[in-house]
Amino acid sequence: MRAGIAVNVTPEDRHRLEAIVADRSSAQKHVWRAQIILATADGCGTFEVMRRSGKAKPVIWRWQERFMQEGVDGLLHDKTRPPGKAPLPAGTVQRVIDLALGPPLGEATHWSGRMLAKAADVSLRSVQRILDAHQLAPHRIRTFKLSNDAKFADKLRDIVGLYVDPPAHAVVLSVDEKSQIQALDRTQPGLPMKKGRAGTMTHDYKRNGTTTLFAALNVLDGTVIGRNMQRHRHQEFIRFLNTVEAEVPAGKLIHAIVDNYATHKHPKVRAWLASHPRWTFHFTPTSASWLNAVEGFFAKLTRRRLKRGVFRSVVDLQAAINRFVEETNADPKPFVWTADPDRVLAAVRRGKQALESIH
Numbered sequence: 001m002r003a004g005i006a007v008n009v010t011p012e013d014r015h016r017l018e019a020i021v022a023d024r025s026s027a028q029k030h031v032w033r034a035q036i037i038l039a040t041a042d043g044c045g046t047f048e049v050m051r052r053s054g055k056a057k058p059v060i061w062r063w064q065e066r067f068m069q070e071g072v073d074g075l076l077h078d079k080t081r082p083p084g085k086a087p088l089p090a091g092t093v094q095r096v097i098d099l100a101l102g103p104p105l106g107e108a109t110h111w112s113g114r115m116l117a118k119a120a121d122v123s124l125r126s127v128q129r130i131l132d133a134h135q136l137a138p139h140r141i142r143t144f145k146l147s148n149d150a151k152f153a154d155k156l157r158d159i160v161g162l163y164v165d166p167p168a169h170a171v172v173l174s175v176d177e178k179s180q181i182q183a184l185d186r187t188q189p190g191l192p193m194k195k196g197r198a199g200t201m202t203h204d205y206k207r208n209g210t211t212t213l214f215a216a217l218n219v220l221d222g223t224v225i226g227r228n229m230q231r232h233r234h235q236e237f238i239r240f241l242n243t244v245e246a247e248v249p250a251g252k253l254i255h256a257i258v259d260n261y262a263t264h265k266h267p268k269v270r271a272w273l274a275s276h277p278r279w280t281f282h283f284t285p286t287s288a289s290w291l292n293a294v295e296g297f298f299a300k301l302t303r304r305r306l307k308r309g310v311f312r313s314v315v316d317l318q319a320a321i322n323r324f325v326e327e328t329n330a331d332p333k334p335f336v337w338t339a340d341p342d343r344v345l346a347a348v349r350r351g352k353q354a355l356e357s358i359h
Contacts, residue, residue, distance in 0.1 A: 007064055009041035016072045033063050033075040040064060088126055096120045096130045100138050111138040146351050149285035156341055159282055159291050162255055163219060163337035170253035173225075173244065174217040174293035174335070177261075178301070179232045181321070183208040183311035201308065209314040213301075213321055214240040216256070217294040222332030224297060226325040228318040234266035241272060241279075254279045259289050293335045297328070 009017070017034040020026050032053050039049045049060050066074040099119055104111045113131075116138075117124045131137065149155065166172045184205040193199035212232040216225040225244055229236040248254055258264045258281055273279050284291045305324045311317040 007037060007040045007067060009037065013072055014038070014041065020072075020075075030076055034072075036060050036063050037067050037075070088122065088130075092120065092122060093130055096122065096127055097134055097136070100131060100136050104138075110141075113139075144351070145287045146348060146355070147285045147287040149288070152285040152288070152348065153345055155283065155285045156288075156291065156344060159257055159284060160337055160339075160341050162257065162282065163293070163335065166220060167253065167255065169251070170255055171248055172219045172255045172257070174219055174257045175215070175244075176259060176289075176292055176294045176298070177212055177214045177232045177237070177240075178298045179212045180210050181213060181306065181317065182210050183314045183317035184309070185312050186310055208312060208317075211314055211318050211321070212236070213298075215294050215297060215325075216240075216244050217297050217335065218332075219293050219335040222334045223329045224294075224325050224332075226321070228321060232263065234263045234269050237263050237266075238269060238272050241269075241276075245276060245279075252278070255282060256280070257282045257284065257292055259284050259292055260286050293337075296335075 017038050020030050020034040021038070032055060036049055036053050036055065039052050044052070046057060046060060049055075050057060053060065063075065096116060099116055100111055104115060105119060108115065113124050113127050116127045116131075120127065162172045185208055186202045187204050187206060188202045190199060190201040191197075211228045211230065214227045214229060214232075214236065218224070225247055227240050227243055229239070244254070256279060260283055263269070264281070264283075273281065289295055301321065301324055305320055309317075309320060311320065
């Protein structure tokens with residue numbers, strides 16, 4: 001040990017040091033620092049302490065001195081070091097923030113990190129730190145759409161009422177069509193996934209035609225009535241309504257939730273409704289197709305059957321869709337509405353107020 005180094009370990013200090021070494025959750029740097037002091041207190045020389053701890057001589061001397069000055073607590077924290085580079089002035093940081101919150105220079109659609117760095121005369125890494133610290137992401141954007149329907153609240157409560165408290169002796173159907181479903185075939189076969197590598201698929205494809213899926217989701221039991229058709233005009237819609245009419249038991253009223261697509265309001269469709277009095281259409285507000293429960297079924301179909309599918313013909317595509325409908329009906333899940341209508345209306349009001357205040 002160096003001259004002038006005297007490590008006095010009290011029984012209380014020894015108890016704390018041994019507890020640090022024995023605790024499995026202790027940080028390793030705390031463990032070897034405690035071992036240095038314990039070995040020193042046992043009368044070991046510097047070389048023996050080096051052998052036991054595996055640390056160099058200057059390291060051992062440093063922590064012996066720290067223990068002499070601050071005790072056990074001094075072993076449990078590191079000295080703070082002055083930064084190698086002075087932090088950016090507050091004015092520079094604020095300038096980066098102000099630039100990021102404003103429109104970009106020239107005709108650029110958004111700020112990039114390098115554009116901000118050049119405009120504020122700082123490094124790209126400094127810009128990245130500032131944006132991260134203030135949770136700003138100029139390169140990202142979220143899409144939205146607020147309904148301007150004057151009867152939005154009434155239509156919302158009407159449809160949510162059907163979901164939450166459906167009428168007695170009635171069937172509630174969420175009806176819509178998913179049009180222009182493409183039968184896409186890849187130009188080359190892909191490779192399967194293996195350890196360390198994702199599955200592959202060519203970015204280009206061959207179009208083999210399209211189909212339109214008309215679907216009616218029974219929100220009470222989760223079953224789906226689906227039909228593939230070539231087009232999505234009022235003629236096909238009426239044919240689909242006839243299919244649903246035949247499958248719903250007699251004596252049941254039918255409440256159908258539909259969007260504002262022109263086909264659903266065609267005069268011949270209205271005439272069909274007039275000749276089928278047990279049917280009632282409930283139209284969603286404009287720009288609010290998310291209120292239609294069947295959209296969830298379409299999203300699941302896209303994710304699980306269409307997005308990565310390879311279809312060499314429209315017939316293959318339609319067969320895959322029909323199998324998915326059959327699988328859904330084999331294990332149906334009733335639709336459950338959970339959103340509070342009052343909270344939805346409050347969010348819409350806040351969105352409109354924010355838009356009006358800015359524009």
